[in-house]
Amino acid sequence: MWEHQSLFRVSAQLFAEGTFNLLDRNLRPEVFLLGLAQGREEDDPQSVVVEPTSLRYSPAEFAGIKTLAASFEASDLSPRDNVYHLHPQDHDRIEKQHWYELVCKATDQVLQSIVARRGENRRCFCSTPLSLNGYLVVVVLQLAADTYNSYYTLPGKPGPNRTCSLPHAAVLEFLHECTRALREADTADNEQPVLDRDYNEVLRGAGRRLMLRVSPGNAHGLYDACLGVAALRHEGDEGRGTMLLGRRQHAAIVPVLTLETPVPLRDHRSIRKLLELTEGSTGLVSDAAHVFGLGHLVPENAPQYEPLATVHFTNHYGWELRHAGHTLMRVVSNTPRLPQGKVQADNFDRVIRQVFPDIDDAGVAYLWELALEASNQSHGTMLCITAGAKPEAERLRRQCFRVVPRPMTPPVLRQATSIDGAVMIEPSGVCYAIGVILDGQATEKGDSSRGARYNSAVRYTSSSPYPCLAIVVSEDGWIDLLPSPQHAAVAQPVVNAAGH
Structure with missing residues (x-):
């Protein structure tokens, strides 16, 4: 051509x-x-x-x-x-x-x-x-x-x-x-x-x-307006609140408070101040050009109900676009992303049984509960399940905090993952070390576009002599299941699709 x-x-x-x-x-x-x-x-x-x-x-x-x-x-x-x-x-x-x-x-x-x-x-x-x-x-x-x-x-x-x-x-x-x-x-x-x-x-x-x-109307500036509102603080506090997107006098919106003069959405400071009035299901009502006041959706069983898009301001520089209870987009520092991934039960069950064939249903359910808790950490963490937890904790004693062996529970895991490093447990759930800095030989399976946490887990699982599975939760929301390739039928990293 x-x-x-x-x-x-x-x-x-x-x-x-x-x-x-x-x-x-x-x-x-x-x-x-x-x-x-x-x-x-x-x-x-x-x-x-x-x-x-x-x-x-x-x-x-x-x-x-x-x-x-x-x-x-x-x-x-x-x-x-x-x-x-x-x-x-x-x-x-x-x-x-x-x-x-x-x-x-x-x-x-x-x-x-x-x-x-x-x-x-x-x-x-x-x-x-x-x-x-x-x-x-x-x-x-x-x-x-x-x-x-x-x-x-x-x-x-x-x-x-x-x-x-x-x-x-x-x-x-x-x-x-x-x-x-x-x-x-x-x-x-x-x-x-x-x-x-x-x-x-x-x-x-x-x-x-x-x-x-x-958008129900002219929304060419809606994205940037949301960025501007999320970037502002009110009396030192982060912006948190909800904005309903619907045409004026929409049948599915129950008005709570109506402004005599609508506020242009481009007036970021006024919108940020009005956001303080929102609470629970009551949010600002906007047609993507102006804010008319406060209101909330009618119940879902009401004949005039219609799912409307909503903007949820979550923190400084952060907001989400949702529709009918589903998150369409997360925006952090002007960067759109998909909703954070969650570990899927069927995927986890499949991978854990490949790495540890002798595990029973109760053991899978127990580890699944711990995996869910790890996936809820917003700052990123890592849970390493290995058959060699005890000898590995001894080998890595200078780059971890060894603990008296004890069964791990979700509340304790939540506390243990508040520091950097992995939490190392046996397939039985017994924990031997926290804050573990994993090591391992360099491998072609590494990814330079990912962070140190992910790549250290790849190196460790690729060279570990024991059957192991690393659950890596990144700060940007990615969740990876990394099985040791020599002990699993699937050698490729398993990345879970986003949950809704």
């Missing part, structure tokens, strides 16, 4: 990994390019180009996309043909854009069919085609379907301008950035598309898209 297509595809792949790994590493993004020759018949072997050529999909599988798009156009009953455009260039531009949208729809349908036929655990997204050197170039992004679908989505059919979740908003922002880079390459002299946007900035753009979706 063009000289630097391989370079762009690799850049887009790295760009996708950098962006989506900040949300959930289990999304496993994969990017490839699809080129449809504009001047060739579909039976021509060169009519479809796939980059990379080593992709598991063959060009022949996409040969019927333009025919399918034409069939969509023939069945299109919209009144768009009745619109008269004064300037012929406007008419051509609109017709071309409509055709590109049909090609995008056809490409998506073909991809879904291929994935379903092969039984792949992939969710496909594709960009609107861009004309480049005689080809319609489509950027295709695939994510792990089970992980993507595990997050709560807003009701209604998603679309290019109608996001349903933070991962979906990030997909739209990513594809938009790829299309921008391709468009600039088409006009640049060197023809080398540049994808150099900061990953966190991509997620901020996704957060703004999501706020637009849940």
Whole structure:
């Protein structure tokens, strides 16, 4: 298609990994390019180009996309043909854009069919085609379907301008950035598309898209207004409170106190002061442009009930966007993230039995209770379950606090994890050391993008002579189950999907 297509595809792949790994590493993004020759018949072997050529999909599988798009156009009953455009260039531009949208729809349908036929655990997204050197170039992004679908989505059919979740908003922002880079390459002299946007900035753009979706009115400044309010203190206290997003006099909102003059949402200091009035289910009522007063939702069994989006200010620089009791997005220091992960019972049960085959149901339930307590630590911690807890506590005596052996309980674990280092217990639950600084040989399974806690756990479990499982809770909300590979059937780190 063009000289630097391989370079762009690799850049887009790295760009996708950098962006989506900040949300959930289990999304496993994969990017490839699809080129449809504009001047060739579909039976021509060169009519479809796939980059990379080593992709598991063959060009022949996409040969019927333009025919399918034409069939969509023939069945299109919209009144768009009745619109008269004064300037012929406007008419051509609109017709071309409509055709590109049909090609995008056809490409998506073909991809879904291929994935379903092969039984792949992939969710496909594709960009609107861009004309480049005689080809319609489509950027295709695939994510792990089970992980993507595990997050709560807003009701209604998603679309290019109608996001349903933070991962979906990030997909739209990513594809938009790829299309921008391709468009600039088409006009640049060197023809080398540049994808150099900061990953966190991509997620901020996704957060703004999501706020637009849940807003009842003009919400172009809603995301930044929430940032401004969360950054302020009132008489030294952090901002805590709730804001309901609904149109004025919404039937599902019971007014408690109505302001005579609505306060603009851009007046951050006034909004921060009014936030002190909120308590429990009663919050500020806003249409994303102004705050009208205080109110609360009617009960769920009321006929006029409707789930509304709410913004919960949790701490200094921190707030959350929720809908119908589900957290859509957490924002910390202007950085959108998905809700904190929780260890899933079935996943934990599977992994713990692989590492310790002799453990019984009561033992699994006991360790599960401890794992839940560890996952609730917001500052990050680590629980190391190893068959060699006693000799390892002796070996690491200079880099831990050895304790008189005792069965660990959730309340004691909560206290023991308040200091740095791991809590080391046997599969029976007996604790031998706290504040353990784990060691181990360097391994290729390390991840430079993760912190010291995660990488030390990887090194320890990879080189431990005893069966062991490390539960790593990071400060950013990630929770990893790291089994010792030589004692488990699954050697890869197991990252739990976010709970809701």
